[in-house]
Amino acid sequence: MTKAMDSGSAMPRVDMQFDRPHRQHEPHDQISVRYRIEGCEGEHIRAIEHSVLWYTEGKGEEDLGVHFFQRLTDRALLPSATATGAFTTPLPQSPLSYEGVIVKVRWCVRVRLFFEGSRDFVSEHVFTLGRIPPAQLVSSRT
Amino acid sequence: MRLPRFFSKKRGHRRTGSREWGVFGDGLFHGTLLLAGLFFGALLVSGVAAPEWRINHAFLESRCTILAKGLARTTVADPPAAVITTWRPCLRVRYVANGSVHESWSDGPSTENTPDREAALRRLAAWTLGSEATCWYDPAAPQTVVLQRGYNWWLWLLSLLLPGALVLVGGSGLVRGLRSWGKSEEHRAASAGFSELLDPLAQPTLAAPGYPAVPVWDDLVNSPGTILRYRLPIESPENWTLVGFGLFALLWNAVLVVLAVGAGLDLLGGRIDWWLFALLVPFLGVGIGGVIMFIRSLVFATAVGPTQLEIADHPLLPGRQYDVLLAQGGTGTIRSLALSLELEEQATFRQGTDTRTEQAVVWKQSVAVFHEVNAAPHSRFEARAVVEIPPGAMHSFTSSHNAVRWRLVVRGTPDRWPEFSRIFPVVVFPPDAEAKEASPRPAGNGEASRSREVSR
Numbered sequence: 001m002t003k004a005m006d007s008g009s010a011m012p013r014v015d016m017q018f019d020r021p022h023r024q025h026e027p028h029d030q031i032s033v034r035y036r037i038e039g040c041e042g043e044h045i046r047a048i049e050h051s052v053l054w055y056t057e058g059k060g061e062e063d064l065g066v067h068f069f070q071r072l073t074d075r076a077l078l079p080s081a082t083a084t085g086a087f088t089t090p091l092p093q094s095p096l097s098y099e100g101v102i103v104k105v106r107w108c109v110r111v112r113l114f115f116e117g118s119r120d121f122v123s124e125h126v127f128t129l130g131r132i133p134p135a136q137l138v139s140s141r142t
Numbered sequence: 143m144r145l146p147r148f149f150s151k152k153r154g155h156r157r158t159g160s161r162e163w164g165v166f167g168d169g170l171f172h173g174t175l176l177l178a179g180l181f182f183g184a185l186l187v188s189g190v191a192a193p194e195w196r197i198n199h200a201f202l203e204s205r206c207t208i209l210a211k212g213l214a215r216t217t218v219a220d221p222p223a224a225v226i227t228t229w230r231p232c233l234r235v236r237y238v239a240n241g242s243v244h245e246s247w248s249d250g251p252s253t254e255n256t257p258d259r260e261a262a263l264r265r266l267a268a269w270t271l272g273s274e275a276t277c278w279y280d281p282a283a284p285q286t287v288v289l290q291r292g293y294n295w296w297l298w299l300l301s302l303l304l305p306g307a308l309v310l311v312g313g314s315g316l317v318r319g320l321r322s323w324g325k326s327e328e329h330r331a332a333s334a335g336f337s338e339l340l341d342p343l344a345q346p347t348l349a350a351p352g353y354p355a356v357p358v359w360d361d362l363v364n365s366p367g368t369i370l371r372y373r374l375p376i377e378s379p380e381n382w383t384l385v386g387f388g389l390f391a392l393l394w395n396a397v398l399v400v401l402a403v404g405a406g407l408d409l410l411g412g413r414i415d416w417w418l419f420a421l422l423v424p425f426l427g428v429g430i431g432g433v434i435m436f437i438r439s440l441v442f443a444t445a446v447g448p449t450q451l452e453i454a455d456h457p458l459l460p461g462r463q464y465d466v467l468l469a470q471g472g473t474g475t476i477r478s479l480a481l482s483l484e485l486e487e488q489a490t491f492r493q494g495t496d497t498r499t500e501q502a503v504v505w506k507q508s509v510a511v512f513h514e515v516n517a518a519p520h521s522r523f524e525a526r527a528v529v530e531i532p533p534g535a536m537h538s539f540t541s542s543h544n545a546v547r548w549r550l551v552v553r554g555t556p557d558r559w560p561e562f563s564r565i566f567p568v569v570v571f572p573p574d575a576e577a578k579e580a581s582p583r584p585a586g587n588g589e590a591s592r593s594r595e596v597s598r
Contacts, residue, residue, distance in 0.1 A: 027572060049326055049329060051328040051332070053331070054355070056541060056543070056544040058487075058489055059489035059491055060489030060490050060491050060500075060543040060544040061490065061543040061544075062543075063542050063543050065354060065355060065541065066328050066332040067354070069328055071329065093352060093354075094353045094354055095354060095355040095356070095537070095539050096537065096572055098536050098539065098546065100487045100504060100546065102489045102502050103487040103488070103539075103544045103545070110328060112326050122326070130572065132534060132535075133534060135485070135504035135505060135536070136504060136505075137502055137503075138484075138505065
């Protein structure tokens with residue numbers, strides 16, 4: 001899944017490849033991803049952020065926990081407008097991906113591109129950590 | 143350059159406020175607080191603290207003769223139609239300053255002003271005309287002289303505390319805003335440690351070491367059990383009801399007493415305020431109702447007797463079984479006492495200006511049910527059961543606004559009282575976690591939801 005957070009004249013695209021089929025990972029696995037940036041020819045990227053994180057979805061306010069974060073600002077390390085990148089990190093023991101009724105926990109890899117000016121673009125790719133079956137409602141109260 | 147949008151899209155179909163405008167508003171708010179703190183701080187320092195400091199440190203000592211005395215009156219308008227008059231003792235003194243003789247009315251700290259004229263006269267009577275006294279004069283303006291020195295600590299505290307609090311809240315908010323300006327949400331979350339320190343309202347969640355977002359369980363294992371290893375702490379909804387009714391009864395009746403005393407004093411003075419008396423009647427009704435509800439809750443909470451739950455090990459692991467001991471004290475018969483294992487999700491969200499919390503039980507399993515339980519003061523009811531955490535179950539999870547909680551719940555139906563429920567939270571670790579000391583003994587013959595009564 002690729003998501004644009006900011007619309008601009010050009011719509012970049014980040015193709016992400018995970019090292020595991022079906023993006024299914026287990027705790028303590030090493031997650032390795034490779035990505036390719038396309039569609040932003042003519043624009044200069046001033047920084048790239050790689051992150052592996054979990055966030056909550058559902059009725060509550062969104063909470064976020066960053067497990068891995070890397071910001072590349074060195075011009076020598078930055079890829080050109082069409083280039084590839086890769087990063088690897090071991091996954092933690094918790095929290096596991098969870099498909100609850102009012103609380104959901106999702107893991108994802110994000111690549112955020114910062115262009116000259118104040119424009120940025122984020123590409124988010126969800127994966128699964130652990131094998132927790134979805135929950136079903138028994139009773140609820142407010 | 144274009145302005146940021148007021149609204150941006152969040153996940154799903156919810157629209158949320160623009161982060162840029164939010165940061166701008168936050169910065170404006172904290173900047174205003176900071177400026178207000180600096181302004182009032184400067185005002186108080188220059189108007190109160192600095193003059194007092196100069197009197198105590200820069201003024202020179204001399205001897206003076208008291209020539210005359212009187213009261214200085216200060217009148218300040220107090221809109222809409224009143225004035226406030228204060229009085230301050232003043233002395234005319236003759237003294238030598240910078241080698242020449244001066245005559246002047248003494249200045250005192252403005253805090254010597256009192257609205258009580260008699261009190262000011264009593265203070266004035268302490269000085270005798272023609273007597274000699276020690277005085278202190280300003281070397282830069284020798285006509286300024288005082289006969290008393292010292293500090294008004296209350297004003298100093300006020301001048302430090304009030305602007306200090308504004309500067310602290312405004313400054314830390316502004317620094318937090320500046321630190322997060324231009325950063326992505328991942329970057330902010332990755333460097334949240336210092337920002338949380340600056341946020342007085344932040345409520346960081348404590349996670350078990352090595353298990354992000356799994357709650358700590360220290361509070362659940364600090365009480366040893368009588369038969370099994372740990373006695374679990376209790377969360378009783380009835381107790382919160384009792385505290386709520388108690389606080390309401392206390393506060394309401396405190397207001398009632400204040401109003402009643404006012405009405406009684408009026409009555410003694412020969413005046414009857416009919417409006418106040420008319421207000422007192424419904425207030426009295428609500429006050430009595432609050433006390434009755436509190437006493438009823440208190441009787442209910444104490445009549446049923448305490449419930450205790452002991453467990454063989456903690457934290458728990460999916461796929462494992464654990465011995466538990468259920469104990470019910472008190473007197474009387476409980477028609478049924480049921481122990482169940484539940485998984486509850488909790489989400490906190492904002493609705494307008496309200497903060498709401500919603501809970502949903504997403505998994506529930508009956509562990510044991512006991513019928514016709516008879517507890518006596520000298521021998522409590524005790525029963526053992528086995529709890530099994532299902533394999534592949536979600537672990538306990540907690541974050542700032544969301545939680546997934548495991549709990550053992552005891553629900554009872556007493557013979558003569560309403561039903562009650564008592565909750566015992568437990569922490570479940572992720573599957574395959576090599577938890578510290580997590581070496582649960584296989585319980586009984588391995589059957590789930592098995593129970594047996596051992597004593598009563």
